[in-house]
Amino acid sequence: MKESWNSRYSVNKYIYGEDPNEYFKYAIDTFLPSGKILLPAEGEGRNAVYAAQKGIEAVAFDQSAEGKNKAEKLAERAGVKIDYQVGEFPNLPLMEEKFDAAALIYAHFAPQLRSEYHRLIGELINSGGFIIVEGFSKQHAEYQKINPNIGGPRNVEMLYTKEMILSDFPDFEPIELIETEIELSEGSGHNGIGKVIRFIGRKK
Secondary structure, three states: OHHHHHHHHOOOOOOOOOOOOHHHHHHHHHHOOOOEEEEOOOOOOHHHHHHHHOOOEEEEEEOOHHHHHHHHHHHHHHOOOOEEEEOOHHHOOOOOOOEEEEEEEOOOOOHHHHHHHHHHHHHOEEEEEEEEEEEEEOOHHHHHHHOHHHOOOOOHHHOEOHHHHHHHOOOEEEEEEEEEEEEEEEOOOEEEEEEEEEEEEEEO
């Protein structure tokens, strides 16, 4: 997977665009005026850069060094700093840190890792802090058959359900949890109508 993402991010253009994800932007603008946020599977950095522009300390990680390179270039152009680490999550020096929020924006982990990664991410969030999720739902597989350009994992086991999110984040009181059809226009990677799970939870 690391080689695949490095290859995808090695092109000059930003695969998912340079603007933040709209749901992420809404969640940050509404619930997190300041603090420190963790951004797993951050790719080319669009959401980390937006958070930094808002004065939020942005800590990101991904397995792709090419993603980091592009994220840091985007941050430099925006005149902000982000902390971007490359590697597998449990092996990164993050486990002693605490965050006011974490955002999983199309962060689809391998099925055998998902629940454990979600649990660990939840543990890093301060009491009263937030988890923000936007990811493709299991029903999204039907939309991929109609429009391959919509993006998303081809392995249906990597897609979300609302029940899965509640099970993986039991320490968070749901503020919003919906499954909805949306139209995406994020670079060349997400284009068209798809089905997503959106979740904002506050840690108890």
